[in-house]
Ligand code: GDP
């Protein structure tokens with residue numbers, strides 16, 4: 001019996017994972033994006049979404065969804081993908097920097113740390129992938145574009161400030177996305193630090209941390225002194241183990257764009273988080289409304305690499321245009337196919353914008369009246 005992860009099925013169909021989860025729920029199946037469903041169920045879902053699948057030509061659609069199914073024995077453990085969220089000034093950026101500086105995998109100490117929007121660190125031989133763009137906007141805009149690229153949310157709460165409005169927002173985002181949280185009680189070095197207040201505040205928002213006999217791990221940290229960073233990484237590794245995150249490295253790659261820009265010297269460059277399969281030099285791909293052929297892959301430490309497997313963030317060169325954060329990348333077989341799908345999507349988006357444009361104008365007229 002073959003199985004496929006819900007996230008992967010959504011990627012292959014270019015549908016939002018939340019819509020797929022919703023459909024599954026309506027069929028009576030309570031699953032999350034990281035769980036697998038069997039082939040029969042996957043086929044039902046594909047049928048259900050059939051009228052919405054990107055229609056270039058039937059043959060192309062076949063090719064895009066052709067490889068839907070990964071056998072369970074093909075799935076291998078992959079690194080968790082971690083997003084840091086929390087109230088402004090509670091130390092998200094400081095924490096990401098502290099972890100990166102203390103634990104970068106291949107960037108040499110003292111070397112220039114490359115910023116590509118995500119980085120990997122090693123924890124007892126296991127890799128952890130951090131998204132380097134803290135903040136709710138990134139999280140929600142990626143989600144709204146159909147990419148769910150977070151397995152674990154680190155909720156940063158300053159011990160001298162406790163729960164604030166954006167803390168509550170972050171909790172809501174994590175819950176809506178069905179992503180487990182780990183609470184990092186930061187600034188524990190401050191004289192005014194009151195970690196217990198953070199824990200009791202969180203209770204009011206139905207986040208019951210371990211110290212309050214709940215199941216959400218909480219770790220006291222200081223991004224400034226480095227205190228607790230090891231424990232935080234251990235907590236992440238433990239949470240990751242519980243999630244049993246898996247992907248199939250031996251297939252055509254799919255992934256999500258974390259950030260993209262037009263580089264004067266290098267042309268369009270996208271940082272892609274590979275979610276399934278392995279992206280290789282020379283691969284032909286479609287990404288949102290763009291397409292390309294991988295000319296170079298650059299790792300988070302600035303090295304040129306030949307392949308990037310599941311949960312690896314990588315800069316991709318060789319695009320014909322600049323995609324948007326949240327766009328999904330799929331490797332396809334031929335350039336003609338890639339171009340056709342990209343053009344089809346561009347046209348569809350244009351049609352949609354035209355339709356939306358009319359509606360917006362009407363709304364604006366009403367609002368301004
Ligand atoms: P962000 O808005 O959540 O990204 O917060 P920042 O990382 O920019 O931190 C806000 C301020 O808090 C900065 O001045 C940091 O130096 C300071 N800060 C962050 N973490 C700590 C900490 O663990 N201890 C202390 N004492 N200050 C911290």
Ligand code: MG
Nearest residue numbers: 092093094134
């Ligand atoms: Mg910041």
